[in-house]
Amino acid sequence: MDERRGSATIPDVARLAGVSTATAARALGNYGSVSAATREKVGQAAAALGYRANSLARSMVTGTTNTLGVVLSDIENPFFSRVLRGISDVAHGAGFEVVLVNTDESSDTERNAVRVLTEKRVDGLLVCPADAGSTDHLRWVAEAGTPLVLVDRRIRQVPADSVVVDNRAAARAATQRLTELGHRRIGLITGMDGELAERFAVPGLRGIERALINTTAGRAAGYRDALVEVGVEVRSEYVVSEGFRREDAVRATKQLMSLDGPPTAILALDSLLALGAMQALRELGVRCPDDVSLVGFDDADWTEAVTPPLTVVAQPVQRIGSEACRLLLERIAGSTRPPVHRVLRTELIERGSVAPAPRPHRAERLSS
Amino acid sequence: MDERRGSATIPDVARLAGVSTATAARALGNYGSVSAATREKVGQAAAALGYRANSLARSMVTGTTNTLGVVLSDIENPFFSRVLRGISDVAHGAGFEVVLVNTDESSDTERNAVRVLTEKRVDGLLVCPADAGSTDHLRWVAEAGTPLVLVDRRIRQVPADSVVVDNRAAARAATQRLTELGHRRIGLITGMDGELAERFAVPGLRGIERALINTTAGRAAGYRDALVEVGVEVRSEYVVSEGFRREDAVRATKQLMSLDGPPTAILALDSLLALGAMQALRELGVRCPDDVSLVGFDDADWTEAVTPPLTVVAQPVQRIGSEACRLLLERIAGSTRPPVHRVLRTELIERGSVAPAPRPHRAERLSS
DNA sequence: GTCCAGAGTGAGAACGTTCTCACCACATCG
DNA sequence: CGATGTGGTGAGAACGTTCTCACTCTGGAC
Incomplete structure (x- = not known):
């Protein structure tokens, strides 16, 4: 009697309890008014x-x-997994489930995900947009009335709330700290598509508007700001973009250190890149911070445990999500x-990987 | 005409296209047979x-x-985020969405999550069970006919597929490598509830059955196996369990190193614990691997970049998920x-953090 | 010419809830 | 004593699809 495959429905329960479906539904759904006796009967029948x-x-009715859609680029990336944790905690606290889609920074995947999620009728969407360029699907969502919040990346054309970090200010602060310590030749490892990064970091003011959209570009702009402030010319060979993986940063760092006047400090724009930079310095036998100072982004779990402990720009990652x-x-x-556009503050956490610039050679001292 | 809030439905489209809802549904859903002309008409109306x-x-009908439920303990943990990535890739490749719930190892949360997800009528469930003890909800799911796969932790009482790693063999291999190199005093940092871990690692054979269920317990058992093999008595003060966080491992390591005969090697049962151990060794000024060899579990992204690079037992984490x-x-x-119960193989990746045991003091040489 | 296959279509019944009404009995108020 | 709630209940209509069935054509085989 109780072993039906397709599982029992409210009419089934109602029949067994000897009440109408409406009453059974009220008892089970805990709404409307039901007498204690019927509630009991229905409960037993349901069990x-x-x-x-x-x-x-x-x-349907x-x-x-009670479901939120979350669209971000790569859950394997510790940054996003912490963002997701923040989202998930708040969501579950409020009784919402979370549907997750990875885009791998593909705008097409994102567009598709957004379509599928709206078709699933999620109550709201959290999106970390892959491309500031193609955003019609996001505009569509916002205008269709589905609540939407942009995460970590703001797009002006989309009328939606956003929570971001002031990447430009953060990178500027980190770079300033390096210039304060006397560093003038500062390498930048961006990870993003090379040509693009160079455009933001190097030549004058073009692209600043877009820089406010893209995380990496914003940071590159902040790097430039700090250098311009102390009258240092931004040299394009100091800005290296080989890709987002650790190995890419290893390559980038080796490239930097093989320059004619190699940098005395390196700023790596995310935690994986910083890791690669560390590895490369070790492999090259370059001492950190004696020969080269290193600053990373994101206070990953390993930053405090490595030798030397890494100076980082810490972002309130989980809070971005929550x-x-x-x-x-x-x-x-x-x-x-x-x-609403919320901009969260970052914090420069100074650890052992940063030291004053090594004494410059005489020639350089004269020229600066 | 096209700006209705609640969005258009098939009848609306059908009306505009001048066909029946059945036909419109067929055209939109791409099933049944529809003439090219009507398909076109309906498509335009829909647009x-x-x-x-x-x-x-x-x-409903x-x-x-096309949705899978995924229940695991903590998405912020790199291990699980990589597992999820594996799951997510395969799922999306097959056209399935993924609903995620964190349990934080709480059995109640897990039970609730499983209930909610089955109510949402997910097509299947992937669960990393928090507690091998309370499993009635999982049995219920399996018996109710909802496909279920256990991830990373197998439970005998639940008739479901599982994908795990042979933790015991893995820990055994790692420990064996250390004994081969002459280490006899080997510390174990487990992270799990202390009393429990000691029970598995230390006194004889009790608990082996359960050890096959719990990841940590399995590894502790493997550690014991390897020591027993070379006739070394497992000393309970070498097995430390302070908790799962990095700080806990720092404390545990310091505790180990303050012992009378401190260990010459340490096995840390997950990547965060290994990180804490490294940090503690650095803070104590103990040289690794000269004074103490260190082996961790899980090939995290930082293991290769730190100094010295960490020897680890690598698990095919993403493959567990996929x-x-x-x-x-x-x-x-x-x-x-x-x-089906799939057991994936692990691999010991030897890096710089392991070296032969330092020459023993005379007294010890005599006694062993 | 008859028959049949099959493509194209439409009417309407599911799916399992919640929600709106209407109804009853009973208590309370004027 | 009649009017006015008010807690408990049931009938039945939503919600927006897909699916089943029946119907009409058309074209080809016999």
Whole structure:
């Protein structure tokens, strides 16, 4: 009697309990008013049949799924996994489930994910957009009334809340610290597509607008700002972009150190790149921080444990996620305030990997 | 005309296209047979109205959601984020979405997650069970016919596929390598609840059965196996369990090194613990590998970049996920073969953090 | 000319909930 | 004593799909 494959439904429970489906539904769903006696009867019938609610049917009629869609580039990346953790904690705390899609920075995948998720009728979307260029799908979502929050990357054309970090200021602060310590030849390892990065970091002011969108570009701009401030010309051979993986940073660092006047300090724009830089310095036998100072982005779990401990620009990674999710929940709850753009602060954590610039050679001392 | 809030439905599209809902549905859903002309008409109408399919309704009638539920303990942990990546890649490749829940090793949360996910009618579940003790909810799922695969932890009582690693053999191999190099005093940092770990690692054979379930316990058992093999008594003060965080491992390591006969080698049972051990050794001024050899579990991204590079037991982390997901998809596709238990192989990757045991003091030489 | 296959279509019944109404009985208030 | 709630209940209509069935054509085989 209680072993039906397709599982029992409310009518089944109602029949067994001897009440109408409406009453059974009220008892099970805990809404409306039901007498204690019927509630008991229905409860027992449900237990006997192994009744399990069908959220799909419920969502169909209520129009709400208690589900959030999360679209980000790569969950394997510790940055995103911590962001997701922040999102997930807030979401579950409020009774929402989380559907996750990795885009691998592909705009097509993102577009597709957004379509599928809206078709699944998620109550809201958290997106870390892959490409600031193609955003019609995001505009579409925002305008169709599905709550949307942009995570870690803001796009001006999309009328949605956003939670980002002031990447430019962060990189500027880190670079300033290096210039304060006397460093003038400062290498930058960006990871992004080379040509693009160079454009932001090097030649004058072109691209600043877009730099506010892209994380890496913003940081590159901050690097430039700090150098310009102390009157140092930004030299393009100091800006290296070989890719986002650790091995790429190893290559980039070796390239930097093989330059004619090799940098006395290196700024790596994310934690994996910093790791690669460290590895390369070790492999080259270059002493850190004696010969070269190193600053990374993101306070990964290993930064404090390595030798020397790494100086980093720490971002409130988890808070990016939790804050974004909180904004989204407000929207879902019906808030209609104009788009909010939250900018979280970063913090420069100084550890052993940074030291004053080594005494310059005489020739250089004269020239500067 | 095309700006309705609640978005257009198939009847709306059908009306505009001048066909029946059945035909419109066929044209949009790409099933049944529709003439090219009507398909075109319907397509245009849909575009004009901004029609977007409703997966909920579709799932209601088809009985399939193209969604997998994933329940694991902590997505922030690099191990799980890589497992998830493996799952997610396979799932998306097959057209499935992924709903994620973190349990933080809480059995209650897990039970609840499983309930909610089955109510959402996911097509299958991937679970890394928090507690081998309370498993009725998993048995329920398996018996109710929802495909289920256990990830990284097998539970005998649950009739479901599983994908795990042979933790015991892995830890045994790592420990053997250390004994081969002459190490006899080998510290073990487990992270798990102290009392429990000691029970597995130290006194004879009790608990071996359960050890096959729990990851940490399995590894502790492997450690013991290797020591027993070379006739070394397992001393309980060498087995330290302070917790799972890096700081815990720092404390544990310092505790180990302050022992009367401090260990000449340390085996840390996961990557975070190894990190803490490294940090502690550096803080203590103990040279690695000259004074103490160190072996960790899991080939994290930083293991190769630190000084010295860390010897680790590498697990095919991503493959745990992808393999599990593949098994699940087979089940969803209807396979009814008896439960499969896949055991993936680990690999000992030797790097600079391991060296022969330092020359023993005379007294010790005599005694051994 | 008859028959049949099959492509194209439409009407309407599912799927399993929640929600709106209407109804009843009973208590409370004027 | 009648009017006015009010807690408990049931009938039945949504929600937006897909699916089944029946129907109409057309074209080809006999």
